[in-house]
Amino acid sequence: xxxxxxxxxxxxxxxxxxxxxxxxxxxxxxxxxxxxxxxxxxxxxxxxxxxxxxxxxxxxxxxxxxxxxxxxxxxxxxxxxxxxxxxxxxxxxxxxxxxxxxxxxxxxxxxxxxxxxxxxxxxxxxxxxxxxxxxxxxxxxxxxxxxxxxxxxxxxxxxxxxxxxxxxxxxxxxxxxxxxxxxxxxxxxxxxxxxxxxxxxxxxxxxxxxxxxxxxxxxxxxxxxxxxxxxxxxxxxxxxxxxxxxxxxxxxxxxxxxxxxxxxxxxxxxxxxxxxxxxxxxxxxxxxxxxxxxxxxxxxxxxxxxxxxxxxxxxxxxxxxxxxxxxxxxxxxxxxxxxxxxxxxxxxxxxxxxxxxxxxxxxxxxxxxxxxxxxxxxxxxxxxxxxxxxxxxxxxxxxxxxxxxxxxxxxxxxxxxxxxxxxxxxxxxxxxxxxxxxxxxxxxxxxxxxxxxxxxxxxxxxxxxxxxxxxxxxxxxxxxxxxxxxxxxxxxxxxxxxxxxxxxxxxxxxxxxxxxxxxxxxxxxxxxxxxxxxxxxxxxxxxxxxxxxxxxxxxxxxxxxxxxxxxxxxxxxxxxxxxxxxxxxxxxxxxxxxxxxxxxxxxxxxxxxxxxxxxxxxxxxxxxxxxxxxxxxxxxxxxxxxxxxxxxxxxxxxxxxxxxxxxxxxxxxxxxxxxxxxxxxxxxxxxxxxxxxxxxxxxxxxxxxxxxxxxxxxxxxxxxxxxxxxxxxxxxxxxxxxxxxxxxxxxxxxxxxxxxxxxxxxxxxxxxxxxxxxxxxxxxxxxxxxxxxxxxxxxxxxxxxxxxxxxxxx
Amino acid sequence: xxxxxxxxxxxxxxxxxxxxxxxxxxxxxxxxxxxxxxxxxxxxxxxxxxxxxxxxxxxxxxxxxxxxxxxxxxxxxxxxxxxxxxxxxxxxxxxxxxxxxxxxxxxxxxxxxxxxxxxxxxxxxxxxxxxxxxxxxxxxxxxxxxxxxxxxxxxxx
Numbered sequence: 001x002x003x004x005x006x007x008x009x010x011x012x013x014x015x016x017x018x019x020x021x022x023x024x025x026x027x028x029x030x031x032x033x034x035x036x037x038x039x040x041x042x043x044x045x046x047x048x049x050x051x052x053x054x055x056x057x058x059x060x061x062x063x064x065x066x067x068x069x070x071x072x073x074x075x076x077x078x079x080x081x082x083x084x085x086x087x088x089x090x091x092x093x094x095x096x097x098x099x100x101x102x103x104x105x106x107x108x109x110x111x112x113x114x115x116x117x118x119x120x121x122x123x124x125x126x127x128x129x130x131x132x133x134x135x136x137x138x139x140x141x142x143x144x145x146x147x148x149x150x151x152x153x154x155x156x157x158x159x160x161x162x163x164x165x166x167x168x169x170x171x172x173x174x175x176x177x178x179x180x181x182x183x184x185x186x187x188x189x190x191x192x193x194x195x196x197x198x199x200x201x202x203x204x205x206x207x208x209x210x211x212x213x214x215x216x217x218x219x220x221x222x223x224x225x226x227x228x229x230x231x232x233x234x235x236x237x238x239x240x241x242x243x244x245x246x247x248x249x250x251x252x253x254x255x256x257x258x259x260x261x262x263x264x265x266x267x268x269x270x271x272x273x274x275x276x277x278x279x280x281x282x283x284x285x286x287x288x289x290x291x292x293x294x295x296x297x298x299x300x301x302x303x304x305x306x307x308x309x310x311x312x313x314x315x316x317x318x319x320x321x322x323x324x325x326x327x328x329x330x331x332x333x334x335x336x337x338x339x340x341x342x343x344x345x346x347x348x349x350x351x352x353x354x355x356x357x358x359x360x361x362x363x364x365x366x367x368x369x370x371x372x373x374x375x376x377x378x379x380x381x382x383x384x385x386x387x388x389x390x391x392x393x394x395x396x397x398x399x400x401x402x403x404x405x406x407x408x409x410x411x412x413x414x415x416x417x418x419x420x421x422x423x424x425x426x427x428x429x430x431x432x433x434x435x436x437x438x439x440x441x442x443x444x445x446x447x448x449x450x451x452x453x454x455x456x457x458x459x460x461x462x463x464x465x466x467x468x469x470x471x472x473x474x475x476x477x478x479x480x481x482x483x484x485x486x487x488x489x490x491x492x493x494x495x496x497x498x499x500x501x502x503x504x505x506x507x508x509x510x511x512x513x514x515x516x517x518x519x520x521x522x523x524x525x526x527x528x529x530x531x532x533x534x535x536x537x538x539x540x541x542x543x544x545x546x547x548x549x550x551x552x553x554x555x556x557x558x559x560x561x562x563x564x565x566x567x568x569x570x571x572x573x574x575x576x577x578x579x580x581x582x583x584x585x586x587x588x589x590x591x592x593x594x595x596x597x598x599x600x601x602x603x604x605x606x607x608x609x610x611x612x613x614x615x616x617x618x619x620x621x622x623x624x625x626x627x628x629x630x631x632x633x634x635x636x637x638x639x640x641x642x643x644x645x646x647x648x649x650x651x652x653x654x655x656x657x658x659x660x661x662x663x664x665x666x667x668x669x670x671x672x673x674x675x676x677x678x679x680x681x682x683x684x685x686x687x688x689x690x691x692x693x694x695x696x697x698x699x700x701x702x703x704x705x706x707x708x709x710x711x712x713x714x715x716x717x718x719x720x721x722x723x724x725x726x727x728x729x730x731x732x733x734x735x736x737x738x739x740x741x742x743x744x745x746x747x748x749x750x751x752x753x754x755x756x757x758x759x760x761x762x763x764x765x766x767x768x769x770x771x772x773x774x775x776x777x778x779x780x781x782x783x784x785x786x787x788x789x790x791x792x793x794x795x796x797x798x799x800x801x802x803x804x805x806x807x808x809x810x
Numbered sequence: 811x812x813x814x815x816x817x818x819x820x821x822x823x824x825x826x827x828x829x830x831x832x833x834x835x836x837x838x839x840x841x842x843x844x845x846x847x848x849x850x851x852x853x854x855x856x857x858x859x860x861x862x863x864x865x866x867x868x869x870x871x872x873x874x875x876x877x878x879x880x881x882x883x884x885x886x887x888x889x890x891x892x893x894x895x896x897x898x899x900x901x902x903x904x905x906x907x908x909x910x911x912x913x914x915x916x917x918x919x920x921x922x923x924x925x926x927x928x929x930x931x932x933x934x935x936x937x938x939x940x941x942x943x944x945x946x947x948x949x950x951x952x953x954x955x956x957x958x959x960x961x962x963x964x965x966x967x
Contacts, residue, residue, distance in 0.1 A: 033905040036913035037897060039848015039888035043914065046847040137833070213948050214852040214860055215914040264850070264914030265948050297853045510912020510949055691908050695954055699911065702951030726857035726946065734939040734952040 063719025080138030108180025186424035187360030192324035196315030215264020237547030260537030266509025268377030273339030334372035341375025348385025380764035387765030426648025465778025475551035475758020488556035498607025505545010506557030524565035526589025551758025567630035671793030704767020822890025859945030862918035909958030911949035
């Protein structure tokens with residue numbers, strides 16, 4: 001339980017009685033940690049079924065080609081092979097893969113994505129045929145025997161090329177290569193820019209990156225004797241996947257069971273819409289045996305995200321007030337896949353102007369399809385696009401005016417008494433105190449001391465850089481007309497032994513929300529956490545839910561568990577009151593006991609009350625009704641789907657935020673960036689478990705630093721991926737980063753039951769923006785302006801060269 | 811089909827003998843033939859370290875060795891780290907300090923940490939970070955892993 005002294009905002013936890021057991025707010029360790037530590041936690045690839053067979057996927061070596069013919073006969077006859085399947089046959093077995101978020105819902109273009117390319121391939125690595133064999137090695141060996149005759153077409157790889165007049169149109173039936181253009185306009189930007197004291201016009205490019213959890217994806221399907229389908233996968237959203245498998249395969253949703261075992265990191269990659277999900281179901285039907293497909297790392301690295309260019313103008317006055325932003329974003333989503341990745345581009349535009357009070361904004365994003373790989377969600381879900389670019393803008397303003405970057409932020413940030421604050425794009429930011437967070441960061445870093453150190457080192461010819469950025473993280477979205485849901489469900493059951501089972505609609509891709517649910521329920525029901533088990537990720541046993549994304553698991557899943565647990569607590573209190581001859585309101589539930597408040601000797605074990613309710617229900621008049629089970633849904637407030645007068649909706653209940661500061665030293669000879677310090681002030685409202693929040697933030701920050709410093713999915717001119725292994729896609733290692741210094745600030749959300757806001761995504765955008773600003777600051781004496789990420793050594797050297805060739809004007 | 815061979819080795823203190831395809835990697839045989847799936851596969855190129863095990867007192871990435879090369883060797887996997895059902899000091903420290911989130915990199919981290927502590931009873935933060943540089947983690951940002959290892963060292967001292 002949070003002591004009030006820890007509530008740095010001076011606001012009590014909203015709308016809930018203080019739980020008695022003290023689990024909520026405690027640094028509780030993983031409730032099932034021993035399973036992992038002893039190698040007993042079963043992940044997808046640990047599931048072995050009798051008669052299991054293995055699939056391998058033949059992928060296009062061309063980025064853009066028509067398939068003239070496929071001959072799989074030699075593969076069919078190869079050792080151990082059970083079946084082959086080609087694109088020409090796929091439509092006999094399945095319809096198109098439903099979109100997780102269909103652009104058509106927003107008026108955009110769509111396409112039919114089948115698990116195997118039917119007649120045309122749009123990306124290198126697109127599946128064209130599949131083999132099922134007794135072993136994975138047999139299946140892979142047989143792939144080499146499949147002959148595909150391609151008519152190779154010129155690939156279009158860059159969004160600007162795809163947008164040129166007369167550019168070949170890569171999707172049959174489209175009239176150009178634009179999936180959708182989404183404008184967010186408030187006021188007259190042209191007029192406001194004309195009136196501003198200063199205008200800076202510049203560009204920023206964010207290169208293609210990828211999520212890469214350490215466990216790759218995997219799917220397995222088995223058709224049971226009764227005709228029902230069981231699907232196992234390393235996936236984030238079991239119930240929504242069940243719907244989409246049902247729609248694709250033409251099988252009743254009630255005849256499909258989707259099971260997600262322990263997941264070795266999700267990070268957005270394991271949201272569905274990938275070809276291999278329906279594919280294993282089709283293959284399993286054909287061979288009449290379970291079929292498993294496990295992703296190879298080269299396949300994981302086909303899936304990208306984020307790649308976008310911003311061409312912007314920012315208008316501001318002499319006092320540092322930003323008055324207008326004009327920004328044209330072009331996002332290269334590669335082949336338009338059915339996974340939810342493309343929607344990140346939507347968010348990159350929607351998020352402007354972040355937590356700054358910019359009166360006039362004209363921001364739009366063009367979502368462009370090319371022959372690069374598909375996008376899928378990557379932790380942060382496009383919010384990093386907003387974050388990086390607006391934070392670059394603020395630093396450009398500060399540098400132009402010779403003002404301190406902290407002062408410019410202080411001047412433009414929303415004030416704490418202005419919440420809830422409606423932004424230009426229609427978002428309604430719930431709560432916060434950005435200025436206090438900035439003060440805390442200054443203190444944490446000793447900002448003034450750092451500036452003195454920087455000045456001293458510059459005299460010695462060393463390039464120390466300080467990056468400061470703010471990050472706003474809208475969380476727990478509900479997008480109407482899609483399976484991105486803002487509510488979720490929980491069932492809490494107490495058995496006659498007094499043990500509690502939580503069945504949840506949210507899933508845990510490793511973050512630990514299962515332990516968080518156990519903490520919440522333990523406090524509400526009054527049992528110790530060792531008496532609680534948590535079941536997630538099974539559509540046959542868990543109540544309907546949307547799984548894991550958008551920092552939603554505690555906001556929606558946690559609060560629904562509160563409601564269900566309170567129902568159980570109420571019955572236990574009722575039974576105990578009867579047995580102890582007290583009033584319901586006098587019973588407190590704590591430490592596995594129901595006791596009369598103020599009379600510690602008048603107590604009964606909760607297990608005894610539960611047993612009495614189940615076994616003496618006819619014998620004791622007035623005892624609460626069995627079963628001790630409750631299923632509840634929690635819908636957070638603040639979501640508004642009725643469009644306002646400008647047609648805008650408000651899809652997010654909560655807005656976490658953070659203030660980031662990093663210190664780097666850059667070697668201008670090699671372009672290497674050495675991170676010296678990482679400081680963060682973070683506010684996600686009420687914390688169920690600070691240990692987990694800190695883990696989420698440190699992990700997100702280091703992922704963001706990697707995204708911003710070293711990770712890049714590169715292609716050659718033919719559209720062949722070059723970053724095919726971890727030797728070329730460079731994620732941060734322990735020695736690349738220092739410890740994260742984290743300070744909490746707590747402003748409970750007024751719109752959620754426990755006051756929690758989303759956690760888990762904040763830090764990714766912050767890592768990317770803060771490293772960009774830090775390197776920019778380090779190299780300011782050389783006239784460098786950072787205009788692209790990652791700030792990898794080659795890109796840093798290029799920026800230094802460009803600054804040198806234009807006389808140091810940046 | 812290649813002729814199978816018999817592999818004799820000691821795994822987690824127990825003598826084992828299995829028929830294997832000689833083309834198979836050590837990690838594949840550990841997971842499938844020896845039925846110890848706690849050792850994980852992340853990349854198969856020796857970059858992520860999730861497959862790290864101990865062989866004859868040395869840590870190795872078991873995706874970079876053919877199983878046949880382990881003939882006669884003593885292997886320890888994550889399933890063999892606990893003693894008499896009690897978690898080792900290192901395992902307990904990883905639990906207490908939240909040294910893993912999804913747990914997928916955990917087997918490799920535990921062995922890299924164990925190897926470090928066997929050579930250096932009180933490592934500095936830099937030494938710890940250096941020791942786990944061959945193990946990728948995408949969840950934690952490494953901080954809590956570093957703390958776990960430092961805590962294990964402190965508890966052993």
